[in-house]
Amino acid sequence: MAQDHSHKNYSHTQRKITARGGHRTTRDSNRRTLSQNFLVDPHAVELLMTVADPAGTVLEPGAGDGVLTRALARRGAEVTAYEIDPLLAAKLSAQIRGEHGIQVIRGDFTNAKAPRTEFAVVGNIPFSATARIVDWCLRTPALTSATLLTQREYARKHTGDYGRWSLTTVLTWPWFDWQLRGHIPRTSFRPIPSVDAAILRIARRRVPLVDTRASYTALVRAGFTGIGGTLRASLHTRYPGVDRALRAADIADDTVVADVHPHQWVALHSALIG
Structure with missing residues (x-):
């Protein structure tokens, strides 16, 4: 079956976790419908931080349990973390209460109002929302860079790693540099997704390559x-x-x-x- 890696959800886990009696809990359902796979590998977190080199204002789509949120704040970034899952958003808000440099917002990142001053986006994003999140980043005038954990196939397709180039990449190339900056094995996540991930780096060019x-x-x-x-x-x-x-x-x-x-x-x- 042909796979549309820009829009489909490939985060199905190897094991289906169910509550007693075979019924899914709300949390289990959210993990599946919201494509939730949490990063648990500290080496992967460190690699992502090295590539992102966060500073100043950082927006984080899909904060989840806050592993990247805290890592970004430790690097000195002022983090606004978006989480669409109300249970996770409430839990993270309670856990970080009083911590400097972190704000948690419950809601869909792609509906967020972008800052007017320069900012970056860093996140372990839901595979099913990759295209929408990338489109939001590309449309935002003040964005300096987006460093995203995406499905490996998506990152390879959009950075020319197959020797071929996507329409989205070509259309935006004069204004954005697309790079594949590292592979993250699927075992770095819980629940474990069915595919590996990669670090996709999209950086705005200071001087566009095309005027018109x-x-x-x-x-x-x-x-x-x-x-x-x-x-x-x-x-x-x-x-x-x-x-x-x-x-x-x-x-x-x-x-x-x-x-x-x-x-x-x-x-x-x-x-x-x-």
């Missing part, structure tokens, strides 16, 4: 239509001079769209649009 977002976006979307099977076939009827521009960007005529590196898209846009 509208023309770049139109070019990329035209290329990803897939008409004719190659990038040249998708573009040659829409953009005069595309053959010259492809040569300037070092893109062969028979190159399929997904094989074009984001930097080549930037060069192609420069050659076509200026």
Whole structure:
């Protein structure tokens, strides 16, 4: 069965925990429906902190039991932790009461109002909400970086680790750098999910690679239509001079769209649009 790694929930655990009589408790149901897999490996926590290098204002989606929340605060960050599960949110709020630099908000992170000043996002996010959380980050003007524990497949797909590039990555490349910064085994979580995780780092570029977002976006979307099977076939009827521009960007005529590196898209846009 084909898997849509951007939207599906792949956090099903190896063992189904049930209460007496075979009935799920509220907590068990929340773990399944909210894709809750808590990070328990201190080495993984430390690796995530090293990659994130948190400072200043940090928003944490899916705080869970607060392992990352406290680690972020110990690094000196001012943490606003979002937790959609009311039971976990209440428990974490009680546990951190009086601790400096931590605020817990019960609610869906993707409905949060973003700060107007610079901030970062760091979190062990629910696999089922990955696409929505990433989209929220990419739309937020003051975001400096997002360091996220995601499904490994998602991180590899969106950082070119397979040698192919996703539409989302290419569309945002002039403004954001996408990096795969480490693999986290599924045994680092409880309950244990069915797949490994990875650290995805999305960092805003201080200087964009493209000046005009509208023309770049139109070019990329035209290329990803897939008409004719190659990038040249998708573009040659829409953009005069595309053959010259492809040569300037070092893109062969028979190159399929997904094989074009984001930097080549930037060069192609420069050659076509200026």
